Amino acid sequence: MSPKEGEEGDQRRESVSGPLVHLLLDNIRSTYNVGSLLRTAEGAGIAHVHLCGITPKPDHPKVAKTGLGAEEIVPWSYHPNARIAAEALVTKGWRIWSLETGARAEPIFAIRTGEADRVVLAVGNEVTGVDPALLDLSERIVCLPMDGAKRSLNVASAGAVAIYWLRFG
Template sequence: MKRFSENVPSERYPDWRVTLVLDNLRSAHNVGNILRIAEALQLEVIACGYTPCPPHPVVAKTAMDCDKLVPCRSFGDTLEALATLRREGCQMILALEHNQSSSEVWSLEQVTMPLALVLGNEALGISPQVLAQCDRTVDLPMLGSKASINVGNAAAAALYAIYAKYKEQLKI
């Protein structure tokens, strides 16, 4: 399947190339929701490990046909997916994870395309081995005691922050 950047030429955002890497997500509902976000922002999705991947009936129901529009690849292993992205020219790999070394996604001074954003398992987060392969770990501020929000909601917030930084860099 072709990437969106090949399918939908954009004079306004010619270099916007973002891939979401789903590191062993367990919920098909979350994957469907993430595919809707991916369609809205013209992203590619890579499903890794046991992440439900289209075609999948629950993903399809939640994705509301976005599973048919979003380029989606699958890899048995997230490390293999990241190595492939690097070989394909990915310049920046971010992990969305709340930990000791993370900084708020809004603190990004620059985003470099092509970019990948790794999203982790709903209960376990991103594996330490995968985190070690990422250029930077970003998070969303957590003011409540749970320090956790749904992975699809977190993805949407982080992606729109990245998109805003990208537009700012273009002076749009």
């Protein structure tokens, strides 16, 4: 299966079971983080990746460096605006969950997804996080518990943990 820009990606790969999960990258700056997240998405069986705003596309050479071929496998689409992309997904029955810190955030490990769930995990910019307009659309805001002095992980690391929990937790 080769991805094409604009494919919906709702079809589960034959070997993939469990909840159907999409990944939405909201203004991710780093090509290396995008490549790493695409590689994680491929490994975890993510059905589709939505690249939004300034997020580099998979054809960028530095995305390919960390994607290691995953950028050629995972279905993806580009959207200039994450909020508009999320609104369209909500009208199709998708539930938006944003990975972010803050008062509304609940630990992701306290949540279980079911076989029939259709969740879009939104991860945000390395500095500013998930856009507030996208947070407003989110059914849930989830976080990773942090016990150290640093209160967050790199977006690719945090995204990987959350993706695997949603798919297999």
